[in-house]
Each structure stands twice: as structure tokens, then as C-alpha cells.
Amino acid sequence: MGSPAVSVVLPFKDSERFLEPALGSLVSQTLTDFEVIMVDNGSSDSSRKIALGFCENDSRFKLYQSGGGLVRVLNSGLDHAQGRWVARFDSDDLCHPDRLLLQLEAAEENGEKTVVSCRVRSFPDSAVSSGYRQYESWINDLESSEDIQHNLFVESPVPHPSAFYGREAVIEAGGYSDCGLPEDYELWLRLWSRGFRFIRVPKTLLAWRERPDRFSRISSAYSLTSFYRTKAKYLGLVPCLQGKRVFVAGAGQTARRLGKHIQREGFVIEAFLSPVPVREGQLLRGCPVVDISRWKNTQKLPIVVATRIPGAAQAVQGYLESRGLVNWKNFVLCS
Known part of the structure; x- marks a missing residue:
């Protein structure tokens, strides 16, 4: 059996409230040629049991154990992935059924030195501040490679769980770096410095969950400094x-x-x-x-x-x- 076209890299830790619907949104993908690399970062709740249930029912789902922080877990996911392309996804978000198909088409058209994002919609509405909704609108309005490049130093224009990129090209660029900086934004700027382009599929393909305990809310790596x-x-x-x-x-x-x-x-x-x-x-x-x-x-x-x-x-x-x-x-x- 050959390698899948896409590897979905999904780290999780204590995600029992959200993991099942997140994985269910992958089962519903119109593209079927993919694998899901789930990496457990030391869960103490029933998340691992939920993940194992998906593995038992669908051979495309694979579970691994890691530790030592998010960067190490992400790089472990890249190491285990077999697909030419990687789709990042978080354990509390939801994918549109056409997400993998449309991002794969865009990636194959533009080449491995391209990061393909998509439009996102933050939810639930009750948790999304007006400022964050403005950030979402700003992200979604940046579609062309030129527009995204010209705004790279304003904010991160690529929500991490929306990213889709060439696995080997990113590994060759050093993967994720554990340098005390926001690991996704630092990677985007490093890839840009190596000639990568950024584009966005002009369709909302990711429901992006907003919650106060999200990693980017509590990690010092995501401070303004x-x-x-x-x-x-x-x-x-x-x-x-x-x-x-x-x-x-x-x-x-x-x-x-x-x-x-x-x-x-x-x-x-x-x-x-x-x-x-x-x-x-x-x-x-x-x-x-x-x-x-x-x-x-x-x-x-x-x-x-x-x-x-x-x-x-x-x-x-x-x-x-x-x-x-x-x-x-x-x-x-x-x-």
C-alpha cells in the first residue's frame, strides 16, 4: 500500500470535550487519500481512549505518544507522517468536508514551497471578542501571495490549524523550532525567508474554536514580547x-x-x-x-x-x- 497524499498532524492533550467531533469532521472529508497522525502529549483524561476508538474503526487513524512540549510533539508528528503533504489541525477545531481536497488542489498547483491556508470562522460566537473577530476578518481578506507577504510582519496571517504544506520541504527548513518564540509564526517567517509563498483558498474550511485556555492564550511563547x-x-x-x-x-x-x-x-x-x-x-x-x-x-x-x-x-x-x-x-x- 502506497503512502497517502495527505497526513493530518493533530497533537492533543486532555481534549476529551472536543476530540470526537474534531476527528469526526475528518471522517467526513470528501478526499479519502489521507492519514491522521494523532500525537498524545501526555493526556490524563479520556482523550487517548477516544483516539484509540477511531484507530480501531478506521486504519487511516494512527496514534502516537510524545512529550516535552508542543514543538517536540509537532516535530514528532512530522516524523511519523508518510504523506507528501501535511495538513495541520487542532483537536478542538472542525474541518469543512472539502478542506483537504481544496487545499490539496491548491498545493499541487503551486508546489511544495507554498503554504496553503484557508478562510476561517471562529466559534462559538459567545467566546469571540470583537477584536478577535476583526483579526479573523483581516486574515480572511488576505488571499493573494503578495497581500499575505506584505502583511507578514503585522500579525500571523496563517492560523496554524489551517495550514497545509509540503512535508519534506518544511522538514528540510528545520521543522518547528523550540526557541521560546511562537512556533508557528516563527516557522512562517523562516519559510518566507527561504523563498516559500503563502496563499489562501477563498473558502471557509476551518471552524476555529476560541477558548480562554487555548495554548496561545497561556504560553509565554505567545506574549507580545x-x-x-x-x-x-x-x-x-x-x-x-x-x-x-x-x-x-x-x-x-x-x-x-x-x-x-x-x-x-x-x-x-x-x-x-x-x-x-x-x-x-x-x-x-x-x-x-x-x-x-x-x-x-x-x-x-x-x-x-x-x-x-x-x-x-x-x-x-x-x-x-x-x-x-x-x-x-x-x-x-x-x-
Whole structure:
């Protein structure tokens, strides 16, 4: 019997409340040429029993044991997988019946150095904040490879359980890294730095469960500081920023914190460009603050746009574009 086309890598720990419907959504896939690599990360509830039940009823379901944290469990899943393609999936989410089929078609059309995502819908509605719903809308609106690339340093544009990628290509790139950073976002930026493209199937194929005890809510690897460190680590690989001498558009907390981390990565900040005129003349991270409306870029340096205030980044982007500057050529959006 040959290898399956797709390996679904599904880590779990104490997921008895959600595991059965999650696995059931895989049984309902219109694509049948797949395996499910379930990796138990030390469950103490009935999750393992539920997983074993699926193994007994369907030979495509395979159960393994691991430990030592999520990164080790994910890499264990990649090691056990036999498919050319890997679909990530979490034990509390739900797949649309066509998810594997549509993502496989997109992946085969675009090649192994492509990460294929899809639109997502967070649920249940009662647990989803307005801010998180805005993040979901932002994700879903980014479809083309160019749009996703131009927003890579804003937030993670690929929800991890929606990702679909070439197994060998990701393993060759080092797999998941246990470096104290958000393991999925760090992987996306590392893959981008190695020439991978990102695309999105324009259909909602994943129901993404929101709950307060989700790993990304409680792990220090997902703190704002960890995200700033991750962005700073790779920001210098953007072609227009490789000289590492920049202006930072923003003078608030985001600009200050991101500024600290890019300085640690060797960036020289010429000045912070403030949308708020009253801050002109102040010092931030040892650099002058300049009113952006009075700023003259005589040195033709690139700009890192650094703000998390709703609407502020779009306003700054609009202002820069009105001056003839181009996203990813003259400035990079960050937050």
C-alpha cells in the first residue's frame, strides 16, 4: 500500500470535550487519500481512549505518544507522517468536508514551497471578542501571495490549524523550532525567508474554536514580547530593509517596544515619525521624534510602520502612499 497524499498532524492533550467531533469532521472529508497522525502529549483524561476508538474503526487513524512540549510533539508528528503533504489541525477545531481536497488542489498547483491556508470562522460566537473577530476578518481578506507577504510582519496571517504544506520541504527548513518564540509564526517567517509563498483558498474550511485556555492564550511563547522578537529576527531580510537604517512611523508603545528589539538586531533608527504633532522634539529609544507631516526623507531611507492602534496603520500607509511611497519597496507594515 502506497503512502497517502495527505497526513493530518493533530497533537492533543486532555481534549476529551472536543476530540470526537474534531476527528469526526475528518471522517467526513470528501478526499479519502489521507492519514491522521494523532500525537498524545501526555493526556490524563479520556482523550487517548477516544483516539484509540477511531484507530480501531478506521486504519487511516494512527496514534502516537510524545512529550516535552508542543514543538517536540509537532516535530514528532512530522516524523511519523508518510504523506507528501501535511495538513495541520487542532483537536478542538472542525474541518469543512472539502478542506483537504481544496487545499490539496491548491498545493499541487503551486508546489511544495507554498503554504496553503484557508478562510476561517471562529466559534462559538459567545467566546469571540470583537477584536478577535476583526483579526479573523483581516486574515480572511488576505488571499493573494503578495497581500499575505506584505502583511507578514503585522500579525500571523496563517492560523496554524489551517495550514497545509509540503512535508519534506518544511522538514528540510528545520521543522518547528523550540526557541521560546511562537512556533508557528516563527516557522512562517523562516519559510518566507527561504523563498516559500503563502496563499489562501477563498473558502471557509476551518471552524476555529476560541477558548480562554487555548495554548496561545497561556504560553509565554505567545506574549507580545515574543512576537516583537520574532519580527525583529526576520525584519532585516525584507529587501528594502537590508541596510538596517530606517525611520519608524509611530511614537507610541508599539513603536517603542518594536524599536527596542530591532535595535538589538542591529537596526539604526534615524527618527520616530509621530502622527501626533505634540510629540515632536521628544526622544524615544535615544532617537528624535519628528512630526510625520513635516518629515522630509532626504536620505531616501525605508520606513517601518509600527502601530497597533485601530485605523492608525491604515492612516499612515495612506499618507505614505500619497507621497508616492510603495508598500514593501519603501515601507513595511509592522505592529
